[in-house]
Amino acid sequence: MKAAICILLFALVGYIQARITYDDVLDAEFELFKVEHKRSYDNEYEEQLRLQIFKDNKNLIDRHNKRYAAGEKTYKMGVNKFTDLTPEEFKISLLSSLNSNHSLEGIDYIYNPSAKDSVPKSIDWRTSGAVNPIKDQNPCGSCWAFSAVGSLESQYFINEGRKISLSEQNLVDCSRGYPYYNRGCSGGWPIEAFxxxxxxxxxxxxxxPYEARDDYCRYNRNYIGAKISGIVQIESGNEDALASAVANKGPISVCFTADSNFQHYRSGVFNDPSCSQPMNHCVVVIGYGTDPVGEDYWLVRNSWGENWGENGYIRMARNRNNQCSIASFATYPLI
Known part of the structure; x- marks a missing residue:
């Protein structure tokens, strides 16, 4: 009986030590996180709150990555600048609810792939210099502006041979409200930007320059960097048409559903059939390909800085029944 009690006590002590060790590791990781991302909090209460949120998120990341290591998931999660935010805070800061019933008025053409168009097995417009460096929208739901600008910058390089960097803040401030449907840092549509x-x-x-906040319009025609002559929409939900457009026209502006797992994405092909909530994020598809583990993917340029995902990019599942609605609202400008 005593022997059994001793064994139980040793097991309990070992269990407690393991828990303490893990907590110590998380505490140390949180300190490194604060230094790397230059975090400081207003008071001890907020410090402890952010520590607990960080631990909760890190537990989720670790559990997911065990499944990734076992081959059960096609993408890896990791700590980033959003790890001290709850999923709700993350959505409020970076994402927005887009009205998918919006009629998308103003479309000039529907892209119709030609049988003569070449559609290679893979393409990456970065290799030809057509994609500008990653930008960061910061805590402002202006992804729609970055999506529109990203496609337009690439179109200018492909068609005019000019490398330009255009103002997202111009769109945030000046295409807000009537007659447009955009709401600045509270969300909008690339088509309205176009x-x-x-x-x-x-x-x-x-x-x-970009400010990551709603401000008054200071547009100056003397500093125009680009104009467009029309707007083209890809047939909604048609991934084959989107691939053809990406290959033959260049990077395409798209809007889709980013679920809470997006917050922690690190690498791999993001294959997540659960992303079925309303539209809430806009990005730029700059290519596509096939991964030996994750299979077909879209190569997507995000606007959350270079330290998120694969140096600012994410590979999203392709040919998975339009997963996350990535091909539902795809457009590009004519110059």
Missing amino acids: QYIRYYGIDTESSY
């Missing part, structure tokens, strides 16, 4: 650019043009990044 509508504004078709009428006014868009200033350069250097003349109208």
Whole structure:
């Protein structure tokens, strides 16, 4: 009986030590996280709150990565600058609810792939210099502006041979409210951004720098960096048409559903059939390919800085029944 009690006590002590060791590791990781991401909190209460959120997220990441190591998941999670945010805070800061019933007025053409169009097995527009460096929208739901600008910058390089950087802040401030459907840092549509650019043009990044907040419109026609002549939509939900457009026209602006797992994405092909909530994020598809583990993917340029995902990019599942609705709202500008 005593022997059994001793064994139980030793097991209990070992269990407690293991728990303490793991907590110590998480505490140390949180300290490193604060240094790396320059975090400081207002008071001890918030410090402890962020520590607990960090631990909860790190537990989720570790559990997911065990499944990834076992071959049960096609993508890996990791700590990033969003790891001290709850899923709700993350959505409020970076994402927005887009009205998918919006009629998308102003479309000039529906892209119709030609039988003569070449559709290679893979393409990456970065290799030809057509994609600008990753930008960071910061805590502002302006992804729609970055999506529109990203596609337009690439179109100028492909068609005009000019490398330009354009102003997302111009769109945040000036295409907000009537007659457009955009709401600045509270969300919007790339097509509405293109509508504004078709009428006014868009200033350069250097003349109208990004602020990550809603401000008054300071558009100046003397600093226009780009204009467009029309707007093209890809047939909604058609991944084959999207692939053809990416291959033959260049990077395409898309909007889709980013679920809570997006917050922690690190690498691999993001295959997550659960992303079925309303549209809430816009990005740029700059290529596509096939991964030996994750199979077909879209190569996507995000706007959350270079330290998120694969140096600012994510590979999203392709040919999975339009997963996350990635091919449902795809457009690009004509110049």
